[in-house]
Amino acid sequence: xxxxxxxxxxxxxxxxxxxxxxxAVFFVVFWLVPFLAxxxxxxxxxxxxxxxxxxxxxxxxxxxADPGFLNSAWITVVYTVCTVVPTIVLALLVAVxxxxxxxxxxxxxxxxxxxxxxPLAATxxxxxxxxxxxxxxxxxxGLVGIDPQSWLTSSDLAIWALVVMVVxxxxxxxxxxxxxxxQALPGEVYEAAAIDGSGAVTTFTRITLPLLRRTLLxxxxxxxxxxxxxxxxxxxxxxxxxxxxxxxxxxYIWANAFPYEHMGYAAAxxxxxxxxxxxxxxxQFGFLKGGDE
Amino acid sequence: MRAGTILRAVWxxxxxxxxxxxxxxxxxxxxxxxxxxxxxxxxxxxxxxxNIGVLFGEGNLPTYLRNSLVLCVGTGVLDVMxxxxxxxxxxxxxxxxxxxxxxxVIGTLALTPMVLVIPxxxxxxxxxxxxxxxxxxxxxxxxxxxxxxxxQFALGIPKELLLAARxxxxxxxxxxxxxxxxxxxxxxxxxxxxHFLAQWDxxxxxxxxxxxxxxxxxxxGLANFQxxxxxxxxxxxxxxxxxxxxxxxxxxxxQRYYVAGLTFGGLxx
Numbered sequence: 001x002x003x004x005x006x007x008x009x010x011x012x013x014x015x016x017x018x019x020x021x022x023x024a025v026f027f028v029v030f031w032l033v034p035f036l037a038x039x040x041x042x043x044x045x046x047x048x049x050x051x052x053x054x055x056x057x058x059x060x061x062x063x064x065a066d067p068g069f070l071n072s073a074w075i076t077v078v079y080t081v082c083t084v085v086p087t088i089v090l091a092l093l094v095a096v097x098x099x100x101x102x103x104x105x106x107x108x109x110x111x112x113x114x115x116x117x118x119p120l121a122a123t124x125x126x127x128x129x130x131x132x133x134x135x136x137x138x139x140x141x142g143l144v145g146i147d148p149q150s151w152l153t154s155s156d157l158a159i160w161a162l163v164v165m166v167v168x169x170x171x172x173x174x175x176x177x178x179x180x181x182x183q184a185l186p187g188e189v190y191e192a193a194a195i196d197g198s199g200a201v202t203t204f205t206r207i208t209l210p211l212l213r214r215t216l217l218x219x220x221x222x223x224x225x226x227x228x229x230x231x232x233x234x235x236x237x238x239x240x241x242x243x244x245x246x247x248x249x250x251x252y253i254w255a256n257a258f259p260y261e262h263m264g265y266a267a268a269x270x271x272x273x274x275x276x277x278x279x280x281x282x283x284q285f286g287f288l289k290g291g292d293e
Numbered sequence: 294m295r296a297g298t299i300l301r302a303v304w305x306x307x308x309x310x311x312x313x314x315x316x317x318x319x320x321x322x323x324x325x326x327x328x329x330x331x332x333x334x335x336x337x338x339x340x341x342x343x344n345i346g347v348l349f350g351e352g353n354l355p356t357y358l359r360n361s362l363v364l365c366v367g368t369g370v371l372d373v374m375x376x377x378x379x380x381x382x383x384x385x386x387x388x389x390x391x392x393x394x395x396x397x398v399i400g401t402l403a404l405t406p407m408v409l410v411i412p413x414x415x416x417x418x419x420x421x422x423x424x425x426x427x428x429x430x431x432x433x434x435x436x437x438x439x440x441x442x443x444x445q446f447a448l449g450i451p452k453e454l455l456l457a458a459r460x461x462x463x464x465x466x467x468x469x470x471x472x473x474x475x476x477x478x479x480x481x482x483x484x485x486x487x488h489f490l491a492q493w494d495x496x497x498x499x500x501x502x503x504x505x506x507x508x509x510x511x512x513x514g515l516a517n518f519q520x521x522x523x524x525x526x527x528x529x530x531x532x533x534x535x536x537x538x539x540x541x542x543x544x545x546x547x548q549r550y551y552v553a554g555l556t557f558g559g560l561x562x
Contacts, residue, residue: 015465016388023379024394026435031401034412041411094308097301104302108309113551115312117544120494121512122533126319129530132331136318139332172312173555180556200297215556229405232496236516250407257411258501270408277405 042268048261059268069269071244072252075159079248080227083166088219091171095178096208109179116172124236127165128152131237152238155245162233162246170226174219181215182208217288221281228277249273319537322530331526344531352521353506354532357514362539364499364510365492368430372439372488373481380443380480381473385450386465395444401437406497414501428502429510433492439484442557446480447473483554486547490540511536 042059044052063069098105098112118126130136131151138148151161185208193203209216231250234240240247240255247255253273257266318333324341348354382388383395413432422428450473458468474481496512503509509517515536518529544551 011465012386013388015469016382016386016391018466019378019382019386019469020388020390020394023375023435023440024390024397026375027394027397027401027437029416030413030432031404031409031437032397034409034416035404037412037415038408090308094305094312097305100301105305108305110548111309111313113544113548114316114541117490117540117551118316118537119490119512119540121496121515122319122536123315125515125518125529125533126315126322129322129331129333129526130315130318132526135331136314136333139334168312168315175312176552177555180552225405229407231407232494232512235496235500253407254410254497254501263411263415267408267411270405270411274405274408278403281403 038267038270041264042271044264046264046267048263052264055264059265060272062265063269063272068244068247068252069249072247072249075245075247076228076249079159079163079230080224082160082163083170083227084220084223086163087167087170087174087223088216090167091174091178091219094171095175095182096204098175099179099182109176112172112175112179114172115168116176118169118172120169120232121236123165123169124233127161128237131161153242155242158238158242158246162237165237166227166230166233170223174223177219178212178215181212185211213288217284220288221284224280224284225277228273228280319530319534322527323534324531325527328525328527341531341534344528345535348528348532348535353509353514354535356507357509357511358535360508361493361510361512363426364430364495365489368434368492369485369488371434372436373485375435376439376443376484377474377477377481378469379440381447381450381469381477383440384444384447385452385455385473398437398440398444402441410497410501417502422502424503424505424508426508429499429508433495433498436488436491439488442484442487442554443477443480445557446477450476479550479553482547483550483557486543486550487554489543493540 041052043054043056045055045058046052094112098108133148133150137151142148149157151157189207189211190203193207198206229250230248231254234246234248234251235254238246240251249269250273253266253269256262256269320341321333321336322331323344324339325337325344326340330337379394383391383398417423417428417432420428422431454472455468458472463471494512495510496516499508499510499513500516503513506514506517515529515532518532
């Protein structure tokens, strides 16, 4: 057996290396090296033209005196909280009844997928029309007596216009994920609860929510991460404006790095965003793990 | 009980109705004869075929569509091939460097593109790939998600099956191609779908690396659509509709795999 084992080990090693080599090279060239380069660049004054000079922590110090950065960081916090919380709550309110069997529900589950697969660029173009002066938003609000608003050009409203679009866009996805999660829950628990005379609300808070915790954690983590790195809605709907009112951090990083070529500074802000994302993810895992006992 | 069922059905119809309202608005405006009515509430005739005809007769939409298809299918196929090989090997073969590679894959799952785009752009520039298809495609060719997905799935392949093939004298590459790949098929279809949809939506990277309109995929093209001569609101909406069609077809054809891809990680114990 040991001889056979040795004979088998060599071809496995050869095949293993051969099958993984392209991927290993790729990850080193396009992930590991860039990541290390980004750390290095964040300590330099690199500006695309010219050579990078080591400036220590100057980029990080500059950030906390830069109103543009502080504004973007704050907008990202507001944007993340205000997209994640309503999306998950609304998706749950739809997914719980939708996960029940029945022909109507089967049809509705198929329909919910349509907004979920809409490409974000196409979605954004459609919402530009919806938010236009004579678009659907103003028309529908007019029916209940609300005056027309300039959704995308008012610095008070633009961020909320973005939030509503993103909530709509992610809701479709999360309804699908939560519905699949709910359908995977064991039916016997519900039968037992029904026999014990448990009401709908009690069943939801005492049985559904705890059993669904893993799916909820997954949805929470991907939606928080998605919102913290969201670039496309701000780029397509408002271009970060008006007056920087929708300039989320990823947009500010992109603008600094590419149109303005402040690559060292942008790399430092990218690092701050990365660290913030890692901390927030760790907190979410800790928070939901803590509830296990 | 009966009242509860009816109430639930009403709530669901209202909620799903609201979720479909913007899609309906898209259909209405995309089918409009002109720009005069942007409310998106009432159909004013059905001019969708003519509008699509206009977009395909003049302007750059066909170019954007072709570029997007090349980008998404090309990198999708490559991702599936490389991830299948690496994911299988990491799950089932013992070879030097396996742990290091796994750590690398897991580590990259956590990185945000906002950190990587700057140095990756500098690398692509160094390679002379700015404004080329390879510049747009290669950095997004393999996803850590793909390798991870295949690895998790490949862990479920029974060891005895592989052992039996080895005893019968099959080589490792033959075992991979003839035994593992067919078993991995559902994971590979899911990966292709997830990859395709993500690339179809990728705006940031092509925006950075491709300045020439000839190379633009749909998201970049749509972002600049309003500035194209003669393009108007209703035609922009028609273009958005055209952009939504390929993902929609894929989703209808591969619905099961789509849900599997979305819920990967969410349901796993």
